[in-house]
Amino acid sequence: xxxxxxxxxxxxxxxxxxxxxxxxxxxxxxxxxxxxxxxxxxxxxxxxxxxxxxxxxxxxxxxxxxxxxxxxxxxxxxxxxxxxxxxxxxxxxxxxxxxxxxxxxxxxxxxxxxxxxxxxxxxxxxxxxxxxxxxxxxxxxxxxxxxxxxxxxxxxxxxxxxxxxxxxxxxxxxxxxxxxxxxxxxxxxxxxxxxxxxxxxxxxxxxxxxxxxxxxxxxxxxxxxxxxxxxx
Amino acid sequence: xxxxxxxxxxxxxxxxxxxxxxxxxxxxxxxxxxxxxxxxxxxxxxxxxxxxxxxxxxxxxxxxxxxxxxxxxxxxxxxxxxxxxxxxxxxxxxxxxxxxxxxxxxxxxxxxxxxxxxxxxxxxxxxxxxxxxxxxxxxxxxxxxxxxxxxxxxxxxxxxxxxxxxxxxxxxxxxxxxxxxxxxxxxxxxxxxxxxxxxxxxxxxxxxxxxxxxxxxxxxxxxxxxxxxxxxxxxxxxxxxxxxxxxxxxxxxxxxxxxxxxxxxxxxxxxxxxxxxxxxxxxxxxxxxxxxxxxxxxxxxxxxxxxxxxxx
Numbered sequence: 001x002x003x004x005x006x007x008x009x010x011x012x013x014x015x016x017x018x019x020x021x022x023x024x025x026x027x028x029x030x031x032x033x034x035x036x037x038x039x040x041x042x043x044x045x046x047x048x049x050x051x052x053x054x055x056x057x058x059x060x061x062x063x064x065x066x067x068x069x070x071x072x073x074x075x076x077x078x079x080x081x082x083x084x085x086x087x088x089x090x091x092x093x094x095x096x097x098x099x100x101x102x103x104x105x106x107x108x109x110x111x112x113x114x115x116x117x118x119x120x121x122x123x124x125x126x127x128x129x130x131x132x133x134x135x136x137x138x139x140x141x142x143x144x145x146x147x148x149x150x151x152x153x154x155x156x157x158x159x160x161x162x163x164x165x166x167x168x169x170x171x172x173x174x175x176x177x178x179x180x181x182x183x184x185x186x187x188x189x190x191x192x193x194x195x196x197x198x199x200x201x202x203x204x205x206x207x208x209x210x211x212x213x214x215x216x217x218x219x220x221x222x223x224x225x226x227x228x229x230x231x232x
Numbered sequence: 233x234x235x236x237x238x239x240x241x242x243x244x245x246x247x248x249x250x251x252x253x254x255x256x257x258x259x260x261x262x263x264x265x266x267x268x269x270x271x272x273x274x275x276x277x278x279x280x281x282x283x284x285x286x287x288x289x290x291x292x293x294x295x296x297x298x299x300x301x302x303x304x305x306x307x308x309x310x311x312x313x314x315x316x317x318x319x320x321x322x323x324x325x326x327x328x329x330x331x332x333x334x335x336x337x338x339x340x341x342x343x344x345x346x347x348x349x350x351x352x353x354x355x356x357x358x359x360x361x362x363x364x365x366x367x368x369x370x371x372x373x374x375x376x377x378x379x380x381x382x383x384x385x386x387x388x389x390x391x392x393x394x395x396x397x398x399x400x401x402x403x404x405x406x407x408x409x410x411x412x413x414x415x416x417x418x419x420x421x422x423x424x425x426x427x428x429x430x431x432x433x434x435x436x437x438x439x440x441x442x443x444x445x446x447x448x449x450x451x452x453x454x455x456x457x458x459x460x461x462x463x464x465x466x467x468x469x470x471x472x473x474x475x476x477x478x479x480x481x482x483x484x485x486x487x488x489x490x491x492x493x494x495x496x497x498x499x500x501x502x503x504x505x506x507x508x509x510x511x512x513x514x515x516x517x518x519x520x521x522x523x524x525x526x527x528x529x530x531x532x533x534x535x536x537x538x539x540x541x542x543x544x
Contacts (some may be wrong), residue, residue, distance in 0.1 A: 048412055074414035086409035088402040098395075099402050102414045149414055 001026045002047070002078075002153055002177045003186055007055035007066075009039075009046040016042050018208040019055070026154060029175065030184040031195040033203035033219075034229060042082055043205070047186075048080045049073045060152065075102065079103040079151030081160045083188075085142040089131025093141060094124055098128045100145035108150035109181045115144040118174065136167035143174060153184040160191055174196055192230065196220065204229050233364035239488050240481065245373050247480020248380030253453065253461040254472040255387060256428025260402050262467030263424055265322060266314065269329040271432055272454030273336035277302050277361060278433025279440025279449065280344055283351035291354035295379075299434040307427025310422045316376075326361035333450065340447050348446035376438050384473075391469075400424060404467070456483075459523045463530045465540020474538055479523050486519035 002024040005214060009017035017039050021198055024030045032040040046053035049070040057065035074080070088096050096181035097112055125133065130141060146154060157174075160168045172194055178185060189195040195202065196216040204212035204225055212225045214216045219225065257271045278298050288331035309332065317328045353372045360368025391397040399420055403410045411417040440449070460479055464471030494511030497503070530537060 050408060050412065069416075069418070070408070070411040071414050071416050074412055082409065082412075082413045086406040088405055088409075091398065091401050096402075099398060099410065099415070100413050108301055146413070188439065 001028075001058060002186065003056075004043075004047060005048055005056045005058075007043065007057065009042050009051050009053045011042075011051065012219055015051075016208050017046060017053070020208070020210055021204070022203050022210060022213070024186050025200075026182050027179060027182055027184055027200055028200045029179055029187060030198040031187045031189050031202045032205060033189070033192065033195060033202055036190075038205045039208040040205055041157050042208075044080065044157060044186060044188060047073075047155065048078065050080075074149065074151075076155055077150075078151040078155035079146040079149060081142050081146050081154065081156040081159065083161065085138050087130045087133070087138050087145075090129060092127050093130050094126040094132070096141055096145050097122075097148050100148040102149045108148070109183065110144075110147045110150060112148065115148060118177070119144065131218045136163050136170075139163060139167070139171065140174075143171075147178065147183075151183060153186065154178065155186045155188075157188045158190060159187070160189065160194060168194065234367065236489065237364050238367065238369065239485050241369060241373065241377075243481030243484035244477060245377045245380070245480075247477035248271070248377055248384070248407065248482055249435050249439050250453075250457065250460055250480055251473050251476035252380055253432050253457045253473075254464070254476055255469060256431040257457060257465070258461045258467055258469060258472045259400070260425055260428045263400065263407070264318075264421055266325050266329065268425075269326065269454075270332040270336060271329075271428070272450040272457055273333045274302050274306060274429040274432040275436040275439070275453060276340060276445075276447070276450040277305070277336060278436025279351060279445040280340060280349070280436075281433065281472055282437040282440060283344075283349050283445055286351070286354075291356075295434075298437050299430040302433030302436075303426045303430030307422050307426030309429075310425035314425070315418065315421075333454075337447055337450060344447075346447055348444050351441045351445040353441045372442060376442060379434070379438050383431065384426055386432075396420065396423070456523055459527045461537075462527055463523075463537055465537025468539040469542070471537055471539030481525065482522055482526070483519055486522050487516050489515045491515045 004020060004022045007017055007020040008015065020039070020043050021161070022032075022043075032043060034040055042051060043183045045051045047057055047065070049065070049068055049072075053066055055066060056063055059065055059076055059078060061118070062076070065076070068076075070080075088099065091099075094112075097115060101108075116126070121137055122140060130138070133141060143156070143159065156175075159171050163171065168191070175185060175187070175198055187195065187199065196219065196232065199216055201213065201215055202219055203210050204219070211229055212219065212222070214222070253271065253275055257268060260266060260268050260271075281298035281301055282291075282294040285297050313332075314325060314328060317324050357372045357375050359371050361371035361374045362369055391401060396524040399410060399415050399417075403417055403420060407417050436449075443449070456479065459476045461472055463479070464473070464475035492511055492514045494508070497511045
């Protein structure tokens with residue numbers, strides 16, 4: 001479904017991704033693991049067209065994503081949830097959600113009512129400015145805002161960062177629900193336990209390239225990779 | 233009392249005109265991070281285009297056509313000029329708009345000459361609208377206020393009730409995220425830039441004949457508009473509105489008053505040479521500097537402006 005080959009990315013003159021290769025199948029949850037600064041966030045930003053990149057990114061049978069603008073990539077059916085959440089603080093929760101909707105398909109997988117049913121808290125605060133929500137509520141809002149645009153694959157950067165354990169559980173549950181509705185997920189996650197628990201496959205990154213790929217079970221058994229690339 | 237009412241009305245109509253200019257400038261700045269030095273040049277272009285069109289087909293078509301034409305010119309400048317310069321950062325963008333202001337001025341010199349053109353108030357509006365004590369208040373001033381208020385309403389409606397308004401308000405904080413949600417943000421930038429230029433041109437159409445249409449008009453109003461957006465708080469539309477009205481009223485009153493400090497100095501017993509030199513300056517002579525003094529005071533005591541945010 002999403003296939004990335006030999007992806008290089010640059011911030012100005014510094015070369016941060018050195019030929020990343022990865023693949024996400026239909027309905028799969030795939031995690032990108034690794035320490036801070038190894039290029040996980042940059043990888044999904046490069047796929048989304050938010051940093052300048054070279055290489056090949058193919059999605060749903062078309063391999064011309066590199067060079068497209070972010071809104072063109074979004075309209076192809078890729079969703080992106082950034083690490084800093086980037087909610088729009090001065091407009092209401094409902095307006096934030098409306099901005100996510102693209103009207104791309106007549107019968108989208110997710111409606112505003114679905115979101116409110118999943119997170120009643122968002123409905124209660126639908127008409128307040130999004131800037132006053134708590135961190136957990138903002139995380140739900142940013143996930144829902146991207147989902148309402150009905151992506152076929154969603155890339156999520158550190159969804160559980162800075163959240164209370166109870167909310168972390170809710171996020172994990174939402175990720176499973178996303179998969180149940182047939183949406184693929186490419187996840188950047190710091191919390192190894194959650195990533196291994198919900199992922200179908202994982203990639204470990206180091207120094208701007210993929211250094212391990214396999215199933216969660218294979219990674220659990222591989223002490224060398226865990227020590228060298230994941231232990232803090 | 234008569235003086236007070238007439239000056240207040242004139243001040244408000246001038247202030248609304250300033251807001252028509254500053255609203256576009258502040259929207260462009262907060263969305264795109266570009267301080268458009270050429271903004272007042274579009275005000276001038278509006279006046280000259282309206283003059284040219286009105287000599288051919290009259291004032292009313294000019295009122296609609298001139299802002300539209302300037303809006304198209306502005307949009308094209310964003311699309312084919314500013315957008316290409318954008319990737320090199322803010323300083324080249326500033327230089328680009330700076331050069332653009334000179335370019336527009338030279339083009340105006342070439343086509344319409346260096347002296348003022350005969351752009352007049354339409355006859356249909358050249359009468360006294362209502363009595364203020366002993367004098368008649370000009371209908372054209374009332375018309376200016378009506379156009380400004382209609383524009384204000386249209387701008388508010390567009391920003392709060394339409395989808396593009398929603399996209400603009402969201403892009404003020406996270407333009408990248410708006411684009412990642414599938415909205416064509418570069419196109420919205422072009423529309424906002426063109427729209428801002430069209431608003432400035434509309435101010436030129438209705439202000440050019442009330443005041444003077446000449447090549448120096450851009451420079452004269454340009455610096456005042458910068459004062460407005462700094463005093464109001466960079467990026468704040470409500471702040472720009474309050475500052476526009478305040479500066480419009482302050483300047484109109486100051487120009488009309490011939491108070492001086494001579495009597496005050498005499499009362500406190502200061503009658504030296506210096507007192508006479510300072511005291512004989514009239515407030516009306518002082519008027520052009522007042523907005524800048526206000527700006528300096530704001531920068532000292534409230535650097536983010538009246539309604540600006542700390543981080544902007």
